[in-house]
Amino acid sequence: MNVNQLTQSFDLDSWSAKGLAEIETALNKWIPPGAPANLSEVMKYAVLGGGKRLRSLLVLGAFEVGIHHQDPLESAWRREAALRVACAIELIHAYSLVHDDMPCMDNDVIRRGKPTVHVKFGEAMALLTGDTLQALAFEVLTPEHSLIPDALQGKLCGLIARAAGHSGMAGGQAIDLTSVGQVLSEAKLSHMHQLKTGALLEASVLAGAMCAGVTAETLAKLKIFGSSLGLAFQVVDDILDVTADSAVLGKTPGKDADTDKPTYVSLMGLDAAKHKADVLLVQANQALLNSDLTHTDALVAIALRVVNRSY
Amino acid sequence: MNVNQLTQSFDLDSWSAKGLAEIETALNKWIPPGAPANLSEVMKYAVLGGGKRLRSLLVLGAFEVGIHHQDPLESAWRREAALRVACAIELIHAYSLVHDDMPCMDNDVIRRGKPTVHVKFGEAMALLTGDTLQALAFEVLTPEHSLIPDALQGKLCGLIARAAGHSGMAGGQAIDLTSVGQVLSEAKLSHMHQLKTGALLEASVLAGAMCAGVTAETLAKLKIFGSSLGLAFQVVDDILDVTADSAVLGKTPGKDADTDKPTYVSLMGLDAAKHKADVLLVQANQALLNSDLTHTDALVAIALRVVNRSY
Numbered sequence: 343m344n345v346n347q348l349t350q351s352f353d354l355d356s357w358s359a360k361g362l363a364e365i366e367t368a369l370n371k372w373i374p375p376g377a378p379a380n381l382s383e384v385m386k387y388a389v390l391g392g393g394k395r396l397r398s399l400l401v402l403g404a405f406e407v408g409i410h411h412q413d414p415l416e417s418a419w420r421r422e423a424a425l426r427v428a429c430a431i432e433l434i435h436a437y438s439l440v441h442d443d444m445p446c447m448d449n450d451v452i453r454r455g456k457p458t459v460h461v462k463f464g465e466a467m468a469l470l471t472g473d474t475l476q477a478l479a480f481e482v483l484t485p486e487h488s489l490i491p492d493a494l495q496g497k498l499c500g501l502i503a504r505a506a507g508h509s510g511m512a513g514g515q516a517i518d519l520t521s522v523g524q525v526l527s528e529a530k531l532s533h534m535h536q537l538k539t540g541a542l543l544e545a546s547v548l549a550g551a552m553c554a555g556v557t558a559e560t561l562a563k564l565k566i567f568g569s570s571l572g573l574a575f576q577v578v579d580d581i582l583d584v585t586a587d588s589a590v591l592g593k594t595p596g597k598d599a600d601t602d603k604p605t606y607v608s609l610m611g612l613d614a615a616k617h618k619a620d621v622l623l624v625q626a627n628q629a630l631l632n633s634d635l636t637h638t639d640a641l642v643a644i645a646l647r648v649v650n651r652s653y
Numbered sequence: 654m655n656v657n658q659l660t661q662s663f664d665l666d667s668w669s670a671k672g673l674a675e676i677e678t679a680l681n682k683w684i685p686p687g688a689p690a691n692l693s694e695v696m697k698y699a700v701l702g703g704g705k706r707l708r709s710l711l712v713l714g715a716f717e718v719g720i721h722h723q724d725p726l727e728s729a730w731r732r733e734a735a736l737r738v739a740c741a742i743e744l745i746h747a748y749s750l751v752h753d754d755m756p757c758m759d760n761d762v763i764r765r766g767k768p769t770v771h772v773k774f775g776e777a778m779a780l781l782t783g784d785t786l787q788a789l790a791f792e793v794l795t796p797e798h799s800l801i802p803d804a805l806q807g808k809l810c811g812l813i814a815r816a817a818g819h820s821g822m823a824g825g826q827a828i829d830l831t832s833v834g835q836v837l838s839e840a841k842l843s844h845m846h847q848l849k850t851g852a853l854l855e856a857s858v859l860a861g862a863m864c865a866g867v868t869a870e871t872l873a874k875l876k877i878f879g880s881s882l883g884l885a886f887q888v889v890d891d892i893l894d895v896t897a898d899s900a901v902l903g904k905t906p907g908k909d910a911d912t913d914k915p916t917y918v919s920l921m922g923l924d925a926a927k928h929k930a931d932v933l934l935v936q937a938n939q940a941l942l943n944s945d946l947t948h949t950d951a952l953v954a955i956a957l958r959v960v961n962r963s964y
Contacts, residue, residue, distance in 0.1 A: 374819055374820070377819035377820070377824055377827070378819065378824040378825070378827045378828045378848065379824075379827035379828050379830065379831040380827075380831070381819055381823075381824060381827045382819075385819075437784075438784075441780055441781075441784060444780065446775075446776035446777045446780060447777050447780065447781075464757075465757035466757045466758050466830055467827075467830065469752055469755065469757060469758065469780070470752075470758075470823060470826055470827055470830065472784070473748075473749075473752060473783070473784075473787065473823050474818055474819050474823040474824070474827075476784065476787050476788070477787070477814050477815075477817040477818030477819070477821075477823060478814075478818050478819065479814075480791055480810055480811070480813075480814035480818075481811065481814045481815055481818055483810070483811075483814075484807055484808075484810050484811030484814060485811075486811065491804065492803070492804035492805075492807040492808055493802065493803035493804040493807060494803075494807070495807035495810070495811070496795055496802075496803040496804060496805070496806035496807030496808075496810060497795075497803055497807075499791055499794070499795050499806070499807060499810040500791070500792065500794075500795030500796075500797065500806070502791075503788050503789075503790075503791035503792045503794075503795060504788075504792055506788040507785055507788030507789050507791075507792055508685055508688035508689065508692050508693075508696075508785050508788070508789065509685070509688070510788075512692075512781060512784050512785040512788060513688055513689040513690075513692065513785070514689070515781055516688070516689045516690035516691075516692045516778075516781055516785075517689045517690050519690065519777055519778065519781065520690040520691070537689065
């Protein structure tokens with residue numbers, strides 16, 4: 343069976359709509375309504391009602407690969423765990439956007455078609471809201487009085503902290519910050535993106551599968567899927583930066599080229615970058631297809647859509 | 654037995670020196686040496702070689718209240734857990750200082766007698782380093798291939814995330830940010846400080862004791878100790894802001910009064926503030942003395958020193 347056959351039989355739009363509705367409801371519930379000052383309002387502004395929620399969908403897609411529990415109680419807490427992971431990762435992603443948009447970083451004024459957080463609420467509040475969102479991610483992962491075992495909670499915190507920190511997203515940001523105006527080799531550019539974007543996408547896949555209780559062997563396959571897809575996502579992002587208009591992008595296009603940031607397109611040209619994205623897609627899906635995993639339809643369909651430039 | 658009798662028989666300086674050496678070694682080890690760009694250097698600059706490490710000492714002091722395990726293997730992982738908690742809380746505290754010092758917040762240029770992080774490394778790097786330190790705290794709490802049970806790791810992540818987030822430190826900061834120039838009631842000022850400073854001090858005590866495996870009853874007593882001490886610390890901080898010079902303080906004195914921030918001194922006057930600190934000290938220590946807890950010497954001695962203006 344090839345990629346197209348698989349995805350033809352799967353309705354990604356319906357599946358996504360159902361998942362996204364659950365995620366949005368959960369985020370709305372877990373962003374505390376009564377946080378001090380106007381933190382609740384600013385957190386909701388930063389997190390809700392926007393974004394394509396790729397990370398969340400990867401969590402839910404990977405969860406479905408592994409889930410096969412018959413006990414309704416166990417199924418329920420495992421699904422709750424996956425929902426918590428999806429929300430925690432969205433909170434981490436949202437905090438990183440709030441901080442990246444700040445004047446001392448990318449100085450962006452528009453995000454998802456709205457004024458960025460610091461433009462609307464001031465820099466101090468943007469800084470503080472980002473910090474609060476990162477802590478909230480770990481709060482959401484560690485519910486008290488829950489059936490989700492503390493041991494799983496601990497494992498998930500560790501996985502997501504590592505994906506967010508120096509060996510993941512924040513580390514990639516640091517490389518990015520110090521690479522402006524430099525000519526990077528493809529290896530160094532890949533390393534930067536593997537950390538900056540790939541680590542959290544990969545963690546989404548792994549954490550979703552961990553909530554389902556998959557074997558180490560399955561995790562290893564999903565790791566290849568996740569890392570290939572993570573890199574593909576960034577290559578596509580670089581392509582969109584030069585080909586899309588701001589309505590599609592939801593942010594200012596041409597920004598990377600303007601600020602002299604290294605990209606796959608600047609490094610290898612547009613056609614080679616498109617080819618690279620396709621190769622990575624095949625690599626990602628092969629990791630799933632060359633296995634006896636079932637219920638991979640959602641993941642495969644998401645990967646195809648990533649490379650078809652819709653996320 | 655009263656407070657003075659207890660502390661006379663306990664050598665806090667020797668005990669602290671031993672604990673602090675352990676903490677410093679552990680922080681040095683757990684701040685990764687090879688983080689991307691110059692993140693390792695900036696993290697070490699922000700975290701090491703300064704500060705009185707009150708939070709760490711509270712963790713170790715509370716750990717000693719509860720520890721009574723004879724099995725050497727269990728003693729070893731429990732002590733490692735306490736050390737990890739101490740370091741994680743120092744990392745959270747350090748990130749908050751880096752971010753608070755930034756121009757959009759307090760705009761401080763000196764911290765612990767050195768240029769603040771954004772002055773030395775730039776604002777973007779300060780922002781990113783703070784973010785990385787928060788993630789690192791949760792990485793330190795969740796070691797892989799460790800004897801520390803995943804379930805304890807999960808519990809500790811939850812406790813510390815809540816102390817750092819909207820219902821703790823960051824929430825208190827948000828109140829602080831929106832209270833400049835306002836006259837707060839004593840109740841509101843206490844609430845702000847309970848969140849901003851008290852929550853993490855209280856969590857230090859509770860998490861240290863959790864590493865030792867204490868009962869829920871003991872935790873409840875330590876919670877009273879921790880919350881009273883946390884508030885006492887802030888009252889004393891406000892007193893020092895008007896009475897100490899910058900050599901003692903390690904930062905610019907008179908800053909709060911200059912920026913029209915509400916303080917205990919501005920609210921109730923210097924003498925009443927001093928009296929309040931003493932009352933809180935008694936309250937904290939009563940929680941320990943009116944119990945059958947042993948090995949409370951370190952905690953009691955730390956509390957006395959907090960109010961004697963040495964932290």
